[in-house]
Amino acid sequence: MEEGAIVVSEPSKKRARIIDDLQSSSIIVTDASNEPNLNNDDEDERYSGLKAPIMLLTGHQGAIYRIRFSPCGEFCASGGADRSIFLWEVYGDCCNYNVLTGHKNAICDLTWCNDRTIATASADKTVCLWDTHAGKRKRNFKGHRGFTNAVCAAKSGNSLASGADDATAVLWDQRSRGGAVVTMHCGRAVTAVEFDQEVDRLFTGGIDDTLKVWDLRQTNAPILQLYGHENTITDLALSPDGKTLLSNGMDSKLFAWDIRPFVAPASSSSSESENRRLAHFLGAKHDFHRNLLGCSWSSDGSKISAGSSDCIVHIWDFATADELYYLPGHQGSVNDVQFHPKEPIVASASSDLSIYFGEIAP
Template identity: 35%
Template sequence: MEKRKEPPSPGHSGILIKRQRGEAVPSTEIAISSGGNDRGQLIRTIQRTSGLEAPIISLSGAHTSEILSCRFDPTGQNIAACGADRSVSLWRTYPPNTNYGLLPNLHKAAILDLQWSLTSPMLYTVSADKTIGSRRIRAHSGVINSLDRVVAGGSELLATGADDGKVKVWKSDEKESIADWDLGCPVTSVCWSPDGAQIYAGALDNVIHVYDLRKQEVVMALRGHTDIPSSLSVSPSGNYLLSPSFSSNTIVWDIRPFSPSPSRIHRVLQGAPAGFENTLSRAAWSQEDGGKRVAVGGADRTVTIWDVESTRVLYKLPGHKGTVTSVDFHPKEPIILTGSTDATMLLGEIERSI
């Protein structure tokens, strides 16, 4: 038999190679056609960018209803998801992508948000039952919609926002809040500044309120949304704030101390429809490239990824059968995690940023 020639390197994307049946297909090649009576099959080489087993992986079977939040842990090795079925599922990011843990009935109502601890192998959850799940603390008098954590002053601090109109600050090892701030209307989203000095809170008045923890007062109000902000996320640099909203507009705010823009609106991104369900969509910044890209899920069952500076849509990623409620970027590789009302998650490999 004639000696088979070596295939081109994976960098030559788009080249077709014919292989005899029974030959192993390298991880950088995908079979794109195979005839029943043909002796061979066509293979297209692609450039892989991550350690995932395949470019797209489905994580399903753990939840029985909507997934409302899903996040990578700080190492990128593990994934946690929570949802309307009151449970939290734990998964391996890399092969085998096993569901190695399920915490059922963790709360008495839907679990709306979760965060991995930055200092220990612990998860924090908040629920419609008005409690923080890590310690079963009845934290608010209304549904708790959002949670964030930060390490500041040698302690891990939590911030929670709820329908009772309050934002509360907690030390991770204490059962009483150390700060309490009343916005006067339901709070839909909270997040910390990287240094733990300020809290950003989105509310039913369509405004993002900025509270200084040291001064114990509101120091700024970001106005520009025409409907309720559904989540908040600070960029890896700490210079920008991402906020999708029920109006289907996503705003990137300039939160540097001396912004050149009086309105502090840096970019307005369009392409991710919020839909009529008014789902609190969890958006995210890319991590491995320093925040050049952002992602927001939509009611059109896709995830939209933009280049922030050009506002160009880079990806419209399909695959879900319901509204995409939560997205997160891997901390070290170009991988995006998505959760949906269809009770499944998808891991997707994307190209590295230029």
């Protein structure tokens, strides 16, 4: 397939209904030919602009590792083992309106820099920028000497950060065709990166099980190290208010951390890590495949979700740590779950080569 080729997906042959029951949070999937009437009872109340409460998207030829909504919420991008970035419309028939190709190995992570530009991290050791309107690659950043596992874009400005198996986290300037701006030596392979809101600090996680905080004005060593995970940290996600960081780990632990610059000690004997660890969310699983499972926040910060190897989409209430939704449907590891930026919609990406858009109660 040529770079930037357009591929239009077939309409989904299945539809589903979400039963709004927080005790069971079950999903019922029915064939389109046997689809129930969606307009005759209170259970059919709709909460979003999706064409149906659940939309199934297919087209990838390998496991899907990451999925992300565009900031405007009109589009979605997915990437994975087939080395391709699929671009989807969120509404209507959820058409696959473009496929971007050019990476020489799996796409491990991706993020939207703005409504037009996507950054990707790949096992081919590169970080790339893509123009989704033109359908082509605009930058190819080289410098990592190992698989590039993670990438994030600053909330403001033009900075990108990436983490790789070469034990470095690197800052890049989106406007530059040159090499790395700053390189941080992390000691062990880096599998997750995230900026704070002010782009003053960078958070990294890796195979040393440690969450590191870096001051971007002085990057010789991390200014803080937080402990609690007992295996590789697979993803990091900053809360909408910028005060809390979510970390997912291969120890099947999902933590929320207070990452404000100063936190008063809970007691004279408590450690910094204990002071900053706000919550532990139970339910999500990791398995021997050791995929870098994602995690995410709803746009209002009230809900969180995480990838899970048990084929389930897990959604929790952040304030109480109670599991709100336990959503089956996938036939393989759920590698990533993302919330829509404006509506009560979640997107899940799986090793079963499928994506679901699902509507939940607000």
